[in-house]
Amino acid sequence: MNFLGNITIGQYVPRDSFLHNLDPRTKIIFNLVLITVVFLIKNFYQYAFFGGVILVMMVLSRVPLSHYFRGLKALWMLIALTVVFQIFSGGGHVMYSFWVFKITDVAVYNTVFITLRLVFIILAASVLTLTTSPIRLADGLESLMRTFRVPKEWSHDFSMMISIAFRFIPVLAIEAEHVMRAQLSRGARFDRGGLIQRAKGMIPLLIPLFVGAVRMADELAIAMEARCYRGAEGRTKYKQLNLKKSDCAFIIASFAMILVVILPL
Amino acid sequence: MTVNKTKKLTIIGVFSAMAVVLMLVEIPIPQLLGFKYDPSDIAALLVGFMIGPIPGILTVLIKDLLYFAIRGTDVVGIFMNAAAGSMLVGFSALFYRKRKTKTTAVVSLSLATLLLVVGMDALNMLVYPPYLKVSYMFIFKNYLWVITIFNLVKAIVDGFVTFLIYKKTSNVFKLEAWKTTNRKWRSSEK
Numbered sequence: 001m002n003f004l005g006n007i008t009i010g011q012y013v014p015r016d017s018f019l020h021n022l023d024p025r026t027k028i029i030f031n032l033v034l035i036t037v038v039f040l041i042k043n044f045y046q047y048a049f050f051g052g053v054i055l056v057m058m059v060l061s062r063v064p065l066s067h068y069f070r071g072l073k074a075l076w077m078l079i080a081l082t083v084v085f086q087i088f089s090g091g092g093h094v095m096y097s098f099w100v101f102k103i104t105d106v107a108v109y110n111t112v113f114i115t116l117r118l119v120f121i122i123l124a125a126s127v128l129t130l131t132t133s134p135i136r137l138a139d140g141l142e143s144l145m146r147t148f149r150v151p152k153e154w155s156h157d158f159s160m161m162i163s164i165a166f167r168f169i170p171v172l173a174i175e176a177e178h179v180m181r182a183q184l185s186r187g188a189r190f191d192r193g194g195l196i197q198r199a200k201g202m203i204p205l206l207i208p209l210f211v212g213a214v215r216m217a218d219e220l221a222i223a224m225e226a227r228c229y230r231g232a233e234g235r236t237k238y239k240q241l242n243l244k245k246s247d248c249a250f251i252i253a254s255f256a257m258i259l260v261v262i263l264p265l
Numbered sequence: 266m267t268v269n270k271t272k273k274l275t276i277i278g279v280f281s282a283m284a285v286v287l288m289l290v291e292i293p294i295p296q297l298l299g300f301k302y303d304p305s306d307i308a309a310l311l312v313g314f315m316i317g318p319i320p321g322i323l324t325v326l327i328k329d330l331l332y333f334a335i336r337g338t339d340v341v342g343i344f345m346n347a348a349a350g351s352m353l354v355g356f357s358a359l360f361y362r363k364r365k366t367k368t369t370a371v372v373s374l375s376l377a378t379l380l381l382v383v384g385m386d387a388l389n390m391l392v393y394p395p396y397l398k399v400s401y402m403f404i405f406k407n408y409l410w411v412i413t414i415f416n417l418v419k420a421i422v423d424g425f426v427t428f429l430i431y432k433k434t435s436n437v438f439k440l441e442a443w444k445t446t447n448r449k450w451r452s453s454e455k
Contacts, residue, residue: 039396165282169282
């Protein structure tokens, strides 16, 4: 178990590009639309079109392409599983067969189709997470929630909790590392035995961690109240989100993508 | 026991951060292809037991959102994880809130495990055939047992560990909450 090493691989790549400077709300809407649309794709012409769209996005983001492929590599198991599911699903004419396995043309078509769908969805999600920092994402979500008439109090609390959580991830990762080292030096074992053995081994790690977390939360609450924190009412923002012309154009363009799928081609 | 709002906010925030850290642990289970066990739901279960079902579900949602933001994995997998976590945490916390005893804790965790297994089977049957374009029979025959066993093992381990560590964590929580709500705590402490 290595807590710190995992954390430092955060997704966000700070750059100064068109996509980075877009409003987070725009990017969230664009992503939602794109992912929905990818599910509705019916033929390979549409795939070519959306492949082009995603490629343009990847170039516009000015993030090295290797970052996108890293995201794909992390999910190779899912992709491989899908391919295995599809390739033997049968139907149509047999193209190739050995022993009990038969590979048919319909199966090959389906395999390519579904794998592309999976890859497109992962790439689309990467475009969002590589160009938007989690804090901006939380801000965008908060203001989107307000657009959909979620009470201000709730949306504010939600984004506050996300900000707290995001800020505490590295702190708790360091804490976890310390507790683990301390318990290892006392002879605890974390990575041996079956699942039950491991679950039991986690207990000396988890109790100090959670007790520490409760203490941290308590100190944070006291510090916030000492600075007169009282929720959403009367609170203003340092960085205001406002939609620019490019954002509006982008949103319109993303809704136009729905037409491409719905209209018969 | 009443907990003030800022305290609830910070507890949910810090525990979701804890859940994200634990989610990165990822113990692979080689027998079940591709599935990885992560102890993150324990943190959400603790919040659910300490404060209530809605904060527990919020913890799960924030955890998945942040995990998506720092890892950028596939959307459907994250959605399934959120659904599974909300089912487990929401139901067990709702049941436990009425009578807080050890027996209710065990009963609520077992019932929530059953609900999780049945619910996730149903949800997988609903989502995966159209998503991966395979027949319902195929998923039912070849894949459903993997999902069932995985969720069963996950929920049992989570419940077991939560049951063992809940009391120790909540004692500290109650003490700290009592300190902040009772302004005269200094005079009553030795």
